[in-house]
Amino acid sequence: MGKDIVSGLATVAKSRIVFLIMDGLGGIPNEAGKTELEAAQTPNLDALALRSICGLLDPIGAGITPGSGPAHFALFGYDPQENNVGRGLLEGAGIGFPMREGDLLVRVNFASLFPDGTISDRRAGRIETSASASICEMLQRSIKIPHTAVEVFFAPVREHRALMVLRGGNLSEELAETDPQKTGLAPLPPSPLTTDAESCALVMEEIIAQARKLLSHEQKVHIPLLRGYAKYRRYPSMQERYKMRSLAIAYYPMYRGIAQLIGMDVATNVANMDEGMKALVANFNDYDFFFFHIKETDSRGEDGNFAAKVETIERVDRLLPQILDLQPDVLVVTGDHSTPAVLGGHSWHPVPALLYAKNCRPDMVASFGERACLGGSMGQIPMKKLMALALANAGRLLKFGA
Amino acid sequence: MGKDIVSGLATVAKSRIVFLIMDGLGGIPNEAGKTELEAAQTPNLDALALRSICGLLDPIGAGITPGSGPAHFALFGYDPQENNVGRGLLEGAGIGFPMREGDLLVRVNFASLFPDGTISDRRAGRIETSASASICEMLQRSIKIPHTAVEVFFAPVREHRALMVLRGGNLSEELAETDPQKTGLAPLPPSPLTTDAESCALVMEEIIAQARKLLSHEQKVHIPLLRGYAKYRRYPSMQERYKMRSLAIAYYPMYRGIAQLIGMDVATNVANMDEGMKALVANFNDYDFFFFHIKETDSRGEDGNFAAKVETIERVDRLLPQILDLQPDVLVVTGDHSTPAVLGGHSWHPVPALLYAKNCRPDMVASFGERACLGGSMGQIPMKKLMALALANAGRLLKFGA
Numbered sequence: 001m002g003k004d005i006v007s008g009l010a011t012v013a014k015s016r017i018v019f020l021i022m023d024g025l026g027g028i029p030n031e032a033g034k035t036e037l038e039a040a041q042t043p044n045l046d047a048l049a050l051r052s053i054c055g056l057l058d059p060i061g062a063g064i065t066p067g068s069g070p071a072h073f074a075l076f077g078y079d080p081q082e083n084n085v086g087r088g089l090l091e092g093a094g095i096g097f098p099m100r101e102g103d104l105l106v107r108v109n110f111a112s113l114f115p116d117g118t119i120s121d122r123r124a125g126r127i128e129t130s131a132s133a134s135i136c137e138m139l140q141r142s143i144k145i146p147h148t149a150v151e152v153f154f155a156p157v158r159e160h161r162a163l164m165v166l167r168g169g170n171l172s173e174e175l176a177e178t179d180p181q182k183t184g185l186a187p188l189p190p191s192p193l194t195t196d197a198e199s200c201a202l203v204m205e206e207i208i209a210q211a212r213k214l215l216s217h218e219q220k221v222h223i224p225l226l227r228g229y230a231k232y233r234r235y236p237s238m239q240e241r242y243k244m245r246s247l248a249i250a251y252y253p254m255y256r257g258i259a260q261l262i263g264m265d266v267a268t269n270v271a272n273m274d275e276g277m278k279a280l281v282a283n284f285n286d287y288d289f290f291f292f293h294i295k296e297t298d299s300r301g302e303d304g305n306f307a308a309k310v311e312t313i314e315r316v317d318r319l320l321p322q323i324l325d326l327q328p329d330v331l332v333v334t335g336d337h338s339t340p341a342v343l344g345g346h347s348w349h350p351v352p353a354l355l356y357a358k359n360c361r362p363d364m365v366a367s368f369g370e371r372a373c374l375g376g377s378m379g380q381i382p383m384k385k386l387m388a389l390a391l392a393n394a395g396r397l398l399k400f401g402a
Numbered sequence: 403m404g405k406d407i408v409s410g411l412a413t414v415a416k417s418r419i420v421f422l423i424m425d426g427l428g429g430i431p432n433e434a435g436k437t438e439l440e441a442a443q444t445p446n447l448d449a450l451a452l453r454s455i456c457g458l459l460d461p462i463g464a465g466i467t468p469g470s471g472p473a474h475f476a477l478f479g480y481d482p483q484e485n486n487v488g489r490g491l492l493e494g495a496g497i498g499f500p501m502r503e504g505d506l507l508v509r510v511n512f513a514s515l516f517p518d519g520t521i522s523d524r525r526a527g528r529i530e531t532s533a534s535a536s537i538c539e540m541l542q543r544s545i546k547i548p549h550t551a552v553e554v555f556f557a558p559v560r561e562h563r564a565l566m567v568l569r570g571g572n573l574s575e576e577l578a579e580t581d582p583q584k585t586g587l588a589p590l591p592p593s594p595l596t597t598d599a600e601s602c603a604l605v606m607e608e609i610i611a612q613a614r615k616l617l618s619h620e621q622k623v624h625i626p627l628l629r630g631y632a633k634y635r636r637y638p639s640m641q642e643r644y645k646m647r648s649l650a651i652a653y654y655p656m657y658r659g660i661a662q663l664i665g666m667d668v669a670t671n672v673a674n675m676d677e678g679m680k681a682l683v684a685n686f687n688d689y690d691f692f693f694f695h696i697k698e699t700d701s702r703g704e705d706g707n708f709a710a711k712v713e714t715i716e717r718v719d720r721l722l723p724q725i726l727d728l729q730p731d732v733l734v735v736t737g738d739h740s741t742p743a744v745l746g747g748h749s750w751h752p753v754p755a756l757l758y759a760k761n762c763r764p765d766m767v768a769s770f771g772e773r774a775c776l777g778g779s780m781g782q783i784p785m786k787k788l789m790a791l792a793l794a795n796a797g798r799l800l801k802f803g804a
Contacts (some may be wrong), residue, residue, distance in 0.1 A: 061790065063789075067804045069804050105804045215561045228804055347761075348791075371763075380781045
C-alpha cells in the first residue's frame with residue numbers, strides 16, 4: 001500500500017486517533033524466558049488486547065535495525081526508505097531551528113584535545129548546556145568563510161551536543177564524519193565522498209580550522225566533531241496527507257523534531273510522562289491525531305536494565321484508563337522499534353502492536369506481548385501500513401474504486 | 403526490502419552462519435495425512451525449533467514453482483526474478499567451464515535417431531560419461547562456422563548430458579529448444595524467438611547440421627538436442643554484497659556451480675552427505691558463511707518415494723548435533739523449494755524454515771514441520787528476505803538511519 005493511495009482516500013471525519021508509542025518497546029527473552037513486555041504486569045493493556053486487533057510491526061524490513069528517524073516515519077505511514085532522514089535534520093527540528101530549503105544541518109559534538117591534537121574527551125567533560133551556548137554564540141559570531149556565500153550558524157542542543165547549520169553555496173551531505181569514535185586518535189578530515197562534495201569539504205575544513213584557533217584557549221572545548229550531515233527538505237505534512245490536525249506530545253527534543261518535520265504541532269511544557277498525559281487531556285478537543293511518545297522504555301533498554309524497562313511498561317499500563325476515559329475512536333499502542341535490554345541497543349525484531357477501535361474485528365489475543373501478538377489478526381506487517389489501518393478504523397478513508 | 407539496503411548495511415563481524423539446505427524439503431500430506439517432514443522422526447530439529455524462530459519461505463511468489471537456480475538465488479538473498487539464470491549457465495558453472503562475459507551456454511542432451519530422423523532415444527542409452535567426452539572432443543575439433551567469429555566448445559557433464567558454449571559474434575538466448583520431449587518425433591529447429599536472434603539461429607542450425615553429419619556413423623549418439631540457452635553474466639558476489647567469505651559444500655555439480663556464480667569457494671572431495679559434514683568441520687574456522695547442500699530429499703521427492711524422503715530427513719536430523727557442536731552463531735535449516743513425493747516433482751508450496759541464533763526471539767513452535775511452522779514468528783515471507791534475517795542475527799548488519 002503506497003502512501004499515495006492512502007492519502008488519496010483520506011477524508012475529514014469527527015474522530016480522534018491516539019498513538020501511544022513506547023520507544024524501543026519490543027524485546028527478547030531474558031534468562032527467565034520472557035521479554036520485558038511479557039514479564040510486565042499489564043492488566044489494562046491485556047484487557048484492551050481482548051477488544052483489539054493485535055500483531056507485530058516490521059519497521060523497515062526483515063533483519064533491518066532502524067534508527068529513531070526512519071522508525072517514526074514508518075509509524076506515521078511514511079516510507080522509511082524513501083524518506084530516510086539524517087540525524088542533523090532531526091536535531092535541527094528538535095531544537096526548532098528555523099531551517100530553510102537547502103540548509104545543511106550537522107550534528108556537532110564538542111570535544112577536548114590533548115596538546116598533540118589527539119582527542120582526550122569526545123564529550124568535553126559533558127559541559128553544561130549554558131557553556132555550550134556561549135561557545136556556539138562565539139563561533140557563530142566569529143567564523144567567516146571568505147569568497148563564498150556560505151553562512152554558518154551554531155546552536156546548542158544539550159550538554160556537549162550542538163547543531164551547526166550551513167546556508168548558501170554548493171552544500172553536500174556527502175562528507176565523511178570527523179569523529180574517530182575513540183580517544184587518543186586525531187579527528188578525521190571531513191573528506192568528500194563524491195566529487196560534487198569537494199567544495200563543501202573545503203568549506204568544512206576551513207570552519208574546523210577557524211574553530212580550533214578560536215577555541216585554542218578554552219578549558220574543555222577545543223574542536224567540534226561533525227557527524228549526521230543532512231540537507232533540509234520539506235516532507236508532505238500529516239495535514240496534507242491525511243487531513244488531520246496532529247499534535248505531538250514528547251518530552252525528548254528529537255521526537256518533537258521528527259513530528260515537526262511532518263507538520264505536527266508540538267505540546268509545550270511537557271517534560272515527563274505525567275505532563276504528557278496532562279497535555280493529552282488538555283488538548284484532546286483541539287486535534288484529530290495525537291502522537292504520545294514515551295522515552296524511558298528505549299532508554300532502559302539501551303541501559304540493559306530489564307527490570308527498569310518492565311517498570312516503565314507497567315507505569316504506562318497505569319496511564320491507560322485515563323487515555324480510554326477520553327474515548328479516542330482509535331487507540332494504537334506500540335513502539336517504533338525493539339530495544340531489548342538483553343542487547344542494550346536497537347534491534348531488528350518486530351514490534352508488538354495493538355489497535356483498539358469500536359469497529360475493529362477483535363482477534364483472540366488476550367494479553368499484550370510479543371508472542372501473544374503472533375496470533376493476532378493484524379498479522380506481521382510493515383510498520384508503514386499501520387497508519388492506513390488507524391485511519392480506516394477512524395472512518396477517515398474513503399472507498400477505493402466504484 | 404531491496405538488496406541494496408541490505409548490502410549497504412552489511413559489515414564484517416566475527417560470526418559464522420550455516421545454511422543447512424535440504425533440497426526440495428517441503429512436501430504435501432500423503433494418504434496418511436502427513437508431509438514427509440511431519441512424518442519424519444526429527445528429535446534434534448524439534449528441540450532446535452523450540453529455541454528458534456520458524457516460518458515458511460516463498461521461493462519466488464505465491465503459486466510459482468521454482469527451478470533450482472532461482473530458488474537458490476533467493477536463498478542467498480538475490481532477487482530470483484532479476485537474477486534468473488538459465489540452465490546452461492548452471493551446467494557451465496557446475497563443471498567449472500571457464501566462462502567469459504557474453505558466452506552463450508547451452509545444455510545438450512545427446513540423443514539417438516531412427517533412420518527416418520525421428521528420435522528413438524532422448525538420452526542415447528545413457529552413454530557413459532567417457533564416451534560422451536570423446537564425442538565432445540570430436541565435435542569441438544571438427545565444427546567450424548564459416549564467415550563468423552563464432553567459436554564452439556563442447557564439454558561432457560554426465561552420461562548423455564553435455565554443455566555447448568558459443569563464443570563471439572551476435573549471440574542470443576532467445577531461441578526455441580530443440581528437444582520435442584517425446585520419442586518418435588523429429589527434433590525441433592532452433593527457431594529465433596526475437597528478430598535479434600535470427601543470426602544466432604542460423605549459426606545454431608549450422609552447428610546441428612554439421613554435428614549430424616559428423617555423428618552419422620556413431621552407434622548411439624546421432625544429434626545434440628539443445629535447451630537451457632543462457633548468456634554468461636557476472637553476478638555480484640557474496641563477499642561484495644555481505645562481506646562474508648563463503649564456502650559451498652555440495653556433492654552435486656549444479657549446486658557448486660550456482661555457488662560459484664556468486665563467488666563462493668567450493669569444498670573439494672565431497673561426494674556425499676557424510677563427506678559434506680566432514681568438510682563443514684574441517685573448514686569451519688576459515689569461512690563466515692557455509693552453504694551445506696543435501697540433495698537426496700529432492701531426488702527421493704522426484705522419485706515419488708515418500709518413505710525414502712522421510713529417511714533422508716531423519717538422516718539429516720542425526721547430523722544436527724555435530725553441526726550444533728561447532729557453535730554456529732546462526733543456523734538456518736530449510737529447503738530451496740518443495741518437492742512433494744506425492745507430486746513427484748518441484749512444486750510451489752512454501753518451504754518450512756527454522757533460524758536459530760542466540761539472540762533470536764523464539765516463538766512457540768515446538769516441532770519442525772510445514773503446519774507447525776505456520777505459527778512461527780518468521781511468518782510466511784519471501785525466501786529472498788531470509789538472508790537479511792540471518793545477517794542481522796549474526797551481528798552483520800548496521801543500523802539503518804539515525
